[in-house]
Amino acid sequence: MLDVLLIFLVQIIFVPILTLRTVFMVKNENKKASVVGALEAVVYIFGVSLVLTGEQSIAAMIAYSLGFGIGIYIGGIIETKLAIGYTAYNVNLPSKNQELLDRLRNDGYGVTNYTGEGRDGYRYKMEILTKRSRERELELIIEMYEPKAFIISYEPRKFKGGFLVKSMKKRLKKKQQQEQSSATSA
Structure with a gap:
């Protein structure tokens, strides 16, 4: 047994x-x-x-x-x-929502905004790359500002450059500097 x-x-x-x-x-x-x-x-x-x-x-x-x-x-x-990795979101909106764009950017999300033409007229598309650990937070923000947004998400395998990569490198460099300064003071 x-x-x-x-x-x-x-x-x-x-x-x-x-x-x-x-x-x-x-x-x-x-x-x-x-x-x-x-x-x-x-x-x-x-x-x-x-x-x-x-x-x-x-x-x-x-x-x-x-x-x-x-x-x-x-x-x-x-x-x-x-929540290993990243998620890319394509968010389609019936109108450009500057408040939503500002909120997402202020919260640290990299957002690229496009204007396109759909069946019923112009549509506004946002591309957003986020860490998987922040997916739910992102979805709640979008839902708060645009409850009828059409959202598609997928997991990218590779990416290079852009806002998110730069901000991650800055955070890593800042963390390394903090670790070095605390190691030298100890």
């Missing part, structure tokens, strides 16, 4: 690690993926050795399957909480 419980627990640990490694690979975070992959291999080998050396019972198979399913669920929760 202890083996069955261990198989269940190993799956609950293994599958979230597998999920994170996959996410890191998709996001081109290869160094992180390799570290997590090494941990994944250790857990996997431990789990396989339990399965292969133990008695092949229905209970062990059920524990393996349930642990796998629960591990997928837990891995999804962990990935959502980590």
Whole structure:
């Protein structure tokens, strides 16, 4: 019975690690993926050795399957909480909403605004790139100013330059300077 419980627990640990490694690979975070992959291999080998050396019972198979399913669920929760990466939003509006543009820019979002022609006349489109951790905040702001906005979001794999990259570099440089000054004062 202890083996069955261990198989269940190993799956609950293994599958979230597998999920994170996959996410890191998709996001081109290869160094992180390799570290997590090494941990994944250790857990996997431990789990396989339990399965292969133990008695092949229905209970062990059920524990393996349930642990796998629960591990997928837990891995999804962990990935959502980590919110790795960025999301690009295309927001279509019936009229140019300067208040919304100003609010988004003041809150640190990089926004590019376009005018286009739709079926029923001119439309206004905003392109916004944000960290995944700020998605909900962005959606709430848009909803507050433009409840009928048409929104499409997607995850970009690569980007170069632009407002967001510059601001991230500035924040990183400022953080490094703060760390250096606190290290020299200590």
